[in-house]
Amino acid sequence: MTNSLVYEPLQLKNQVINRWLTSGIFEKKMTFVPTTMEGDVNDWLLKGFSIHENPCRKEFVTERRSRVPERIATDSALPGVSLTLLEQAKPWNVYFPWGNPRVEWSGFWFVPTYLCTYGVTGVIAPSAHRAKLNIKTCGGLTLWVNGSLALDFAPFTRNMEQETEVWIDLQAGHNELMVCLEDLAERDTQYYFSMEYIGEQQIRVAVPLDEETSAQDVQAVEQALLGASFPQDVVTSGDVKLTLANPLHQQLAFAMVYGSEFDGNLKRRTSVLEQGAAELNFGHVDDYVMDFSAMRFETKIGSVQINKMAALQIYPGKFAEVQADTIQERKQQALHCIAQQGKPNIHTALARIQSGYDVAAATQLIRDGIAFINERKDCSDFYLVGLFKLWKEYRHTDLLDPALWEEIKSCVLNFRYWIDEPGDDVMWFFSENHSLLFHTCELLGAQLFPDEVFTNIGETGAVHRAKGEQRLAQWFERFFAEGLAEWNSSAYIPIDAVGLLHIYDLVESEFLRAQAKKAMDLLYYYITLNARNGYVASTFGRSYEKELKGHYTAGTTSMCWIGYGVGNINSYAISNVILCLTDYEPPAAYADYLQPEAGQALTFKYEQGKDGYAKLHGYKTADYSLTSIYNFRPGYRGYQEHVAEVFFTPEAQLWVNHPGERNCFGSGRPSFWAGNGCLPKVAQHKGLCVLIYQNDRNHNVDYTHAYFPTMAFDRSMQAGNWYFVEKEGAYAAVYAQNGLELQTFGPNLGRELVSPGYDNVWILRVSSQKESGSFGQFMDEVSRMGLQVSPSEVTVEDSKYGTLHMAWDGLLSVNGVEQSEDFAGVEGRIERSVL
Template structure:
């Protein structure tokens, strides 16, 4: 597995070859290289430690390798408050779990030995790791995943959970099974005609190719008929795990659904049917009983906080990876806010990029994440988004990913994009003129320049609209307008409804209240 082209990680490949009986002459050399990478504490070496633990639990080593493994594990740095300095990321949802469970497992291997950087015996290290694993599970059980639906990081978390399931006491293992079930259920729920179509807590560029995302490895495991990806090799962990995929996931992947649920600090809405799929994070969220968790790093200068707790780890993560709250106008990171799709390949979305070109290495990137998060509201068949970009931000445009070649029919006008695929339609309106732009992906991008930009997306079914022309006519009759710097106005049945961006007050007469639906941004 390439880590940026300069070096690679081999542990998943070694595990896979061992499990399938395809061991090569080079595997011992790669195993020793893995130990060296752990010893040097490469970033993401916690991935390697988790793989090493799985190897040790399933296969025998000769004396030379046993001694080398012991040397490496006794001197590893299992948490940021332990001795040493390096560039390892400890605090994200997936990394923290892997460090926690690795501390437990390493401590169990050598209970009476002294771990030099932890300044603990193995038994003490096991206890410290156990406390944090339990707190990690407490948090996800109560609040859901922070890196929700991430087609990259949910795979890593899946592998970490498998180590918890297989190599911790039963009371912890049983809890991890339920959390893993929930992880797969969420991804299955958001699988549309074979690909994961979802808003995400953390996302990368492969979002533009949903059928190639890492989580497709997990979805293909559930249903071999859906597109497959390598998924960074995490299924090598599953090959020797006792975890059983829960029943009913295929049905979740295929059945229509109209639902709303909470995970982390996000309210997710999902509508999928035979014609189309719309899904998004609601921004701002409107539920009045919402209780946001407290970031302890904002309190530590005024009061004592428990820096050994997972709550503190989670707080550090928010400081490093950007806010986990979804509110209009807040600077973003790798949050993917919304998507609409007509099949596993024909997906559209807009974002405010963090760089000016597709080759940007920024986070947020060109196609993934948002420099500034939008207001988003989704109702049945409709999604609206408003982007308000501060003058001090260097990027003053948003852009749409619109793979026109994927549609059966595709029509472009100044403010409108229309597409048909199968028996579904998408119409997108933008308050600014949409200008085609070519970068690394040709004929798939439309930019809209300015500091205040609004989008409305309308989806439809061929059962309701016999022709593309009929669907286009219906969309245009709704005459969307972005007004007064804070309003989206849409006409329904010749009536117009308004909803202020930052307020709940709305004056409607009785005739207005008879309208089918309104969108609040």
């Protein structure tokens, strides 16, 4: 190669070849034979989502295994040169892994979509030899070495990594490797491969470049972006800035693409990095809409496009000042906020119409939403439900285009309402929130059109009404017995709420309306129990980074503010538009749970999920809260379970997890911060929590870590295996058996504590000035703890709580008394005590 980017392979267990020239993703929407499905809607949370395989995948895999992908010519495989496939032209570009051992394009596709990506790289070997490659993939991977087919590995097990080995012959000097990665995307899709070289030689990787592009300049920009970070994880005032750890000695133009690909709401800003400058400025926070945004930073060196992902919560501080005395006033304020700043969807359109905004623009949002639903994109049920409130409020007015009503009617009549109806879509039915929304939409559509034929299954509205009422009655029966299957989830409580509030407001059955009211009250019970100062900060059954870090913009935050005036207003639309448009009010008595009085503590234990599988423990005072899930599936592979949380303020918080992936801005479930690759054994007694990790050695993340944003605390200090923090007179201590290292480089600079090893023990301890005196006295108190720690057993001698003992195969005991696993059902027990 006359010009190329040459790298040493990433060193993990073996030499990882993660430097490639890639084509990007060629996509083709797929159609299949419509068919039905079956299964329990909550079993997947314990058994894994793969127990519900869409029939379309079987059809796809059968066809794909009958052929081998075409090997393409690589003569013109250079950055910026287009490759044409599936009637699409895409430019080759360098893949920058940013420390990710995988070569990855995981994401979200709303409809069944064929994905295909080609990659080319060079391997420079000191001498000719035979070597083994360890291949891991989500998808199917075909490999050619020096022009010859070496492997066609086609497992195609959705979102479940599969592994194989292949022996290859490498010649001395340069060798060409080509891959073709394929899969069928079905909503959230893990789409990647990893390639480990297992051999005796030290190889190098050479990515081809055109002659006009400087390899040195490309690598300098890559290094600068590798160390880039935000000064903090939320911006409420001032400018939105990205700091570069290694300033470049040239002027360089950058673009920032931000917003949500999920709802197509992407925006673009530009900035110039001046010669020698150390930061990029993308303008004042007041010029943004509030959101927790994925951000892609883009620049170009010669023919090479360099993209780097990041994430940031933006909440213009002026909205935190919005106050209203009554719930009616707060509903009006929230509706106006959504109308101004809400994401572009049917719910926001309704808020804009109700608030007197541009009707034509709102109508276009509705039509865009109808097109989304008509394609049967995943999450269509979240938005279809909003059409029924729109119909009730405006069908008999002249405000909207008359043709719109026929479009809505057609949308409702042609929808697929459940898994026993035929379809070739990948809408997700198998969760508590989706099943509620599908049943709600079915009943509301049937009420509107009782005599019309619903075309997907050929049944009348009257038949659908009977089904909808029966299904909702069964849903409520299960809900009141089990609570939230996705316990406390700040992401999905609002999704349940949008269904319940539409039932409460629009369903004709008095029984179902009463059930919906009762269920909404239960949601607010969980919100107020787990909220501190109006922010739901808790162990979660399903978590995403956008809720874990994005408390200002979470739907539950605005729900709490609307209900009780605590928290803050925001633009979350899905649940909160209908909340603002109904007469529903949460129980006033629950306000007592929001914030204990000074000098008091609130302890709460309760159960959620099938057979009470989630045993939840919370402890909060006027200064802090600590919550956890007790003894939940320790040692098993995790999903999106957030197992423990220390919370002071929306920015000052900390938690421990085992990363599900090494890519800190990936979309895995579990991801880097949300969920656990492997679940720990967890137990809590009041302000002390113990986590024991015995992680699977086959998992590619060999450490655990804590989210620890030092910039959000008043101060932080290290002492041995402990880190201590203070926030406004509240204290926390974090311990890891294997030691702690605070990150000093990269996107998690100053906000990540890393502890190496598959087996580890973490301890969280919270207190306050009232309980422990000064910060120094708290540090002394914790440092004097008696600790006997091993991967299978932990004993803690605490000056306040006494002796806590937990073994991997046993239950928590406190002062020799084994703690009961009876957490008293979905409403549980609440105890108040004096500190």
